[in-house]
Amino acid sequence: MTEAGARIREVMARAQAAAEKAGRDPAGITLVGVSKTRTASEVNAALREGLRHFGENRVQEAADKLPLITESYAGFHFVGHLQSNKAKLLLSLNPSLIHSVDSQHLARALSHALEGTERIQDILLQVNTSGEVSKFGMHGFELPELARGIAKMPGLRIRGLMTIARLSEDPEEARADFKTLRLLAEQLQSLAIPKLELGILSMGMSNDFEIAIAEGATHIRIGSAVFGERTLAGAER
Numbered sequence: 508m509t510e511a512g513a514r515i516r517e518v519m520a521r522a523q524a525a526a527e528k529a530g531r532d533p534a535g536i537t538l539v540g541v542s543k544t545r546t547a548s549e550v551n552a553a554l555r556e557g558l559r560h561f562g563e564n565r566v567q568e569a570a571d572k573l574p575l576i577t578e579s580y581a582g583f584h585f586v587g588h589l590q591s592n593k594a595k596l597l598l599s600l601n602p603s604l605i606h607s608v609d610s611q612h613l614a615r616a617l618s619h620a621l622e623g624t625e626r627i628q629d630i631l632l633q634v635n636t637s638g639e640v641s642k643f644g645m646h647g648f649e650l651p652e653l654a655r656g657i658a659k660m661p662g663l664r665i666r667g668l669m670t671i672a673r674l675s676e677d678p679e680e681a682r683a684d685f686k687t688l689r690l691l692a693e694q695l696q697s698l699a700i701p702k703l704e705l706g707i708l709s710m711g712m713s714n715d716f717e718i719a720i721a722e723g724a725t726h727i728r729i730g731s732a733v734f735g736e737r738t739l740a741g742a743e744r
């Protein structure tokens with residue numbers, strides 16, 4: 508077995524064990540391998556080893572890489588901070604899910620770029636659950652207004668919420684952020700907002716995904732545990 512194959516199988520086994528421990532169906536958890544800084548051939552190798560979904564955090568990097576992905580896959584995800592001037596380019600890459608919508612301005616740019624197409628783009632709203640100023644994402648209290656605004660924008664469908672939990676030595680500290688995201692999704696769903704079908708909670712990364720699964724994650728975004736440690740050049744992202 509290749510090293511990539513061994514890592515993917517290990518992450519899948521750990522995700523399955525975490526789901527079973529939480530009394531959840533492992534089939535309800537989607538592993539998104541975050542392939543930022545990796546070459547297309549590394550992504551192809553991971554897809555051959557059973558990865559079905561991969562995610563990128565930079566539009567230009569994704570645009571360069573996608574034409575070189577020759578293996579089939581179930582989903583391309585965009586997980587990084589998105590600038591509205593990149594909305595059109597990103598949509599041209601047919602992302603199955605954009606995890607990181609965090610403003611009316613960005614949503615409007617996406618909706619505008621979809622005008623004249625029949626497409627419905629699935630999106631998640633990114634929430635800053637940890638309160639750390641360095642993190643992108645909106646505050647929880649801003650969610651209802653944003654969701655109501657997006658409900659009026661053609662072409663977009665909000666499918667759930669995404670968060671990047673606080674990073675600390677002890678992954679247990681991320682649990683509060685995961686809980687917060689789940690509660691915010693429940694609160695938002697209870698409001699009468701048209702078109703809102705929140706089923707997705709995108710939360711959990713290499714060092715905390717088992718805790719995220721215990722708290723209800725449906726999509727875990729895993730970089731280093733799937734592809735190996737990032738080199739220094741890619742470490743800060």
Ligand SMILES: *Cc1c(COP(=O)(O)O)cnc(C)c1O
Pocket residue numbers: 541543564586587671712713714728729730731732744
């Ligand atoms: C890089 C990244 C991940 C994966 O991080 P790892 O710690 O390597 O698993 C997940 N989500 C986002 C938004 C990222 O940028």
